[in-house]
Amino acid sequence: MATTNSGSMHFVIVPWLAFGDILPFAELARRIVxxxxxxxxxxxxxxxRRLIDIPPDLEGLFCVADVPLPRVERLPEGAEATIDLPSDDLRPCLRRARLSDILQGPEASRPDxxxxxxxxxxxxxxxxxxGVPCAFVSMFSAAAxxxxxxxxxxxxxxxxxRNKPEHFTSVPDYVPFPTTVAYRGYEMRAMFKPGMVPDDSEVSEGYRIAKSIEDSKLVGxxxxxxxEPEWLQLVGELYQKPVIPLGLFPPPPTQGIGHEAELEWLDGHAPRSVVYVAFGSxxxxASAQLQVIALGLEASDMPFLWAYRAPADSGTGDGxxxxxxxxEERVRGRGLVCRGWVPQVRFLAHGSVGGFLTNAGLNSITEGLARGIRLVLLPLLFDQGLNARHLVEKKIAVEVARDEEDGSFTAENVAVALRRVMVEGEGEEFGxxxxxxxxxxxxxxxxxxxxxxxxxxxxxxxxxQQG
Structure with missing residues (x-):
């Protein structure tokens, strides 16, 4: 073991190849260091190169080890994260590309x-x-x-x-407190096969989660x-092993130059009046969804800054x-559409931003709530529906109304949700x-x-273990 007399330890961290995992793991690493x-x-x-910038004062303790990604059939050249995949159908290819031999090297360099x-x-x-133990670090909430x-x-x-879709559309009997946390039918129909049925990587997402938890010594x-105290207690009882909250460790706002035009635009608006819009990496x-969101923003009559990404079915990646x-002409002056990468945390920290229209991913939730931003949620995949139900029942967010059969939503649904948290009376309560x-x-x-x-x-x- 590498533990020194001073009690310091050495950790190897292995995040999934998605921006939404790598970035919070890097922030956790910084806080551990x-x-x-x-x-x-x-x-x-x-x-x-794209994501990890180690502060100079931490270089002696924080190291990034580049591991070449194994070549996998059907995985596009240069695709090293989920954001690089032209289709979610290729996610199993990325999962097959294991970063194997993670503990190669001399005994003295082995982590704790x-x-x-x-x-x-x-x-x-x-x-x-x-002879090295593992801990599972969950990027899912305790409620999920x-x-x-x-x-x-x-x-x-x-x-x-949990092996049928209907097992996920109601609150499980083992949950001992009242809650609305469950998937809606349209959410489960969209995610059951990719989430709970083995895919081309040979196992399901559910199996990966389960096996990671089962074979780890502790869970963070x-x-x-x-x-979420009640959910943390329940998870500990379900897992029968230590479950420790890590905090939400929101990243600090990025510093430096860039995006001065957008920041100047934000400077020209009243405190807490602007809605920031982003749906994660x-x-x-699809184009039809983006059009409805745009028309909802227009109908809301509120100022907004949109971190816009080209639709999946556009055939282009240029935004x-x-x-x-x-x-854009109709909303000029009231709305600003930003294409390409944006400093999301920096924008959310700006005093004129008061609302956040987001997909209810845990990273975005963390970044918004940590800065006192009111949330409007439009969950779209993975655990986002569960996160949305959880925040709504806590009365700290509003969810965009959807058709219960197919999950569709209208521009008016978007506008109504935005007005509820930004300009109507209950918005003050949310705030x-x-x-x-x-x-x-x-x-x-x-x-x-x-x-x-x-x-x-x-x-x-x-x-x-040593004793």
């Missing part, structure tokens, strides 16, 4: 722990063969984990197997006891297409709740204490 430990984050060269997310279900066995159930249930085994959850919206004819929560979720002191508690649990486990 600030506690005096060493971290080696495994990634692939293109993602390292390997931290993984759901995709690297093979890593606990690989680490155990070198609790809803999914025990690892055996996700594998279709045990008392509450990107959450806090102030945010995983969502591939053109997908908007109604004449849209007060979110501001109170931001004092906890956005606090470095609170988040760093969660990280310290997690590290202490890992250290205690290592000492018990």
């Amino acid at each position: 600030l506690q005096g430990h060493r971290v080696t984050l495994l990634s692939v060269p293109r993602n390292t 722990w390997v931290l993984i997310d759901y995709a690297a279900y093979w890593a606990p066995a690989a680490a155990a063969s070198h 984990l609790g809803f999914f159930g025990s690892p055996r249930a996700l594998m279709g085994l045990g008392e509450n197997p 959850v990107r959450s806090s006891r102030e945010f 995983e969502v591939k919206l 053109d297409g997908g908007l109604p004819e004449g849209f 007060a709740e979110v501001r109170d929560l931001a004092e906890v979720l956005g606090s470095d002191e609170v988040n760093d204490q969660c990280v310290r508690d997690f590290l202490r649990c890992l250290s205690d486990y290592s000492r018990q």
Whole structure:
């Protein structure tokens, strides 16, 4: 083991090859290093260049190890993250490209722990063969984990197997408190096959999650006891192993030059009056959906800044297409459409931004709530529907109304949801709740204490094994 007399530890971190996983894992790594430990984050060269910028003062403790991505049939050349895939149908190809041999090297360089997310279900066995324990670090909320159930249930085994679509559209019997956290029928129909049925990578997403949890010694959850105490307790009971909240560790706003025109535009608006619009790096919206969203923004009569990505069915990647004819001219001065990469956290931290229309991914939720931004949620895939139900029942967000059969939504649905949180009376209630929560979720002191508690649990486990 690499533990020194000072009590410092060495961690290897293996995130899934998606921006929404790599970025929070890199932020967690930074916070671990600030506690005096060493971290080696495994990634692939293109993602390292695009995403990870190690502060000069942390270079001695924070290391990125580039691992070449194995060639896999049907995986496009240069595709090293989910954002590079032209279709979600190719996600299994990326999952087959394992970053194997993660613990090569001399015994002296072996880590004390390997931290993984759901995709690297093979890593606990690989680490155990070198005598190194694994901890599962969940980028899902405790509410989503609790809803999914025990690892055996996700594998279709045990008392509450989750192996049919109808098992996911109602609150499970084992949840001992009232909640609305469950999938809607149209959400489950869209995700059951890719989520719960083995794909071309030979296993399902549900199996990956279950196996990663089952074979790990401890579980860290990107959450806090102030945010979802009842769900954290339930997850601990379901897993029958330590479950420790890590905090939500929101990233700090990016600094430096760039996007001055957008920031100047924001400067010209009243405090908390602008809606920021973005749907994350995983969502591939179609032209028809983008057109409805655009018309909803137009009908809302509110100022907005939209981090716009070209529609999945446009055939181009240049950011053109997908908007109604004449849209940008009609909203000129009130709305700003930004194409390409934008500094999302920096925009959300601007004083004129008061609302966030988002897909309810946990990264975006964290970045919005940490800065006291009111949320309008349009969940589109994965765990986002569960996140949306959870936040709505906490009265800190509004969900865009949808057709219960097919999940479609109208421009008026979008506009009504935006007006509810931004200009109507209940918006003040949402704002007060979110501001109170931001004092906890956005606090470095609170988040760093969660990280310290997690590290202490890992250290205690290592000492018990050595003793």
